[in-house]
Ligand SMILES: *[C@@H]1O[C@H](CO)[C@@H](O)[C@H](O)[C@H]1NC(C)=O
C-alpha cells in the first residue's frame with residue numbers, strides 16, 4: 001500500500017481523479033498528491049463537463065442503487081446542493097417487459113408507474129408541463145433524482161482539492177505522454193514537455209484516454225463517443241418548461257434535461273453503444289480514443305435521432321436548429337462496472353476509470369469508495385465489482401456497456417471521412 005508521505009501522481013482531473021485526490025489529501029492524510037492534466041479542471045473535452053448530468057438511483061444492480069441513494073443524500077446536503085437540481089426523473093419504455101425498467105421498478109418502493117389511458121393525466125398531475133408523446137407507453141417516476149451542474153460541481157471539487165493541498169500541473173507539463181516503468185514497477189510519467197516526474201505510485205484516472213498509456217488492456221476498457229446536442233430557448237420558453245423532469249426513453253437511449261436556468265438551453269443526448277475512432281497507440285496497435293480537439297461534429301444519423309428525441313419530448317421545439325453538438329467520450333467496460341484496482345502485473349499502478357457513462361452522479365461519494373479500493377480496504381463486494389476481471393470471470397462476448405440501461409443502434413466504428421471531421 002502506498003505510504004502517506006511519498007509522492008502520488010494522479011493522471012486526469014475528471015470525476016475519478018479529482019474525487020480521489022481530494023479524498024486522499026483532505027481526509028486520509030496523504031501529503032504529496034499531484035494531479036496532472038492537459039487542462040485546468042473542468043477539462044473541456046472530458047466526460048465530466050458541460051452543464052448537466054443525470055442524478056438517479058434507478059439501477060437494476062442493488063449495489064449501484066444503494067451508492068446512488070448515498071450520493072443523492074450528499075448532493076442534497078449543503079456542501080453540494082448549489083449544483084444539484086432535484087427535478088425528478090421520468091423513464092419511458094414501450095410497454096413493460098424491458099428488463100432494466102422492470103428491475104428498477106421492483107428494486108425500490110416509492111416509484112410510481114404510469115400506464116394505459118391515464119398515463120398523460122397522471123404524469124401531468126406531477127409535471128403539468130410535460131408534453132411528451134406517451135401513447136401506448138409506460139413510464140416510471142422517481143421524485144428523488146434530477147440533474148447536477150457538472151462543470152460547476154467539478155470546479156468546486158478542484159478548488160476544495162487544491163485547498164486540501166493537492167498540487168495541480170496543467171498544460172504541456174501536465175500532458176502525460178508515457179508511463180515510466182522499471183521492470184514491473186512504475187517509476188513515474190513523462191510529459192509532453194519532455195520532463196519526467198517520479199513517483200512510486202501512479203493513478204490512471206484518464207477516462208477515455210486510458211488506452212493511450214496502457215494499450216494492452218484487451219477487453220477491459222474501450223472508449224466510445226456518445227452524442228449530445230443543445231437547442232436555445234427564449235426566457236419565456238424556459239419559464240414555461242422550468243419544472244419538467246429529466247426524461248429518458250429506454251427504447252432509444254435518448255434522454256433530455258430541463259432548460260438550464262442561466263443559458264436557457266435544453267440538452268439532449270443518447271446513452272447508447274456509441275462510436276469508435278481508430279488511432280495508433282504507442283505500441284502501434286489500433287485503439288479507439290478521442291482526438292484532443294473540440295469539434296462540433298456528430299454523425300448524421302445521430303443528429304437525426306436526437307432531433308427525433310426533441311420532437312418526442314418537447315413537440316413544440318421540433319426542428320429547432322442546434323446551438324451546439326459534440327461527442328462525449330465514455331470509457332466503457334464490458335458490464336459497465338467501474339475500474340478501481342491495481343494493475344495485476346505492474347507494481348504501483350492504480351486505475352480509477354471505466355465510468356461507462358454513469359459515474360458522474362456518484363461524484364460526492366466516489367472518492368471515498370475509490371480510495372477504499374486504493375487502500376485495499378473496500379467492502380469485498382465492491383472490490384470484486386471494480387477489479388480487473390479475467391477472461392473466465394467476464395466472457396469476451398459481452399457487448400461493451402451491457403448494464404441494461406442503454407438503447408439505440410449497436411456500436412459502430414466511424415468511417416475515415418467521419419473521423420477526419422473530429
Ligand atoms: C483484461 O481483460 C482480458 C480479457 O478479458 C484479461 O485476460 C486480462 O487479464 C485483463 N487484465 C489486464 C490487466 O489487461
Ligand SMILES: *[C@@H]1O[C@H](CO)[C@@H](O)[C@H](O)[C@H]1NC(C)=O
Pocket residue numbers: 092094132133134137249250251252312313
Ligand atoms: C420512445 O421511442 C420509441 C421508439 O422510437 C417511440 O415509439 C416512443 O414514442 C418514444 N417515447 C417517448 C415518450 O418519447
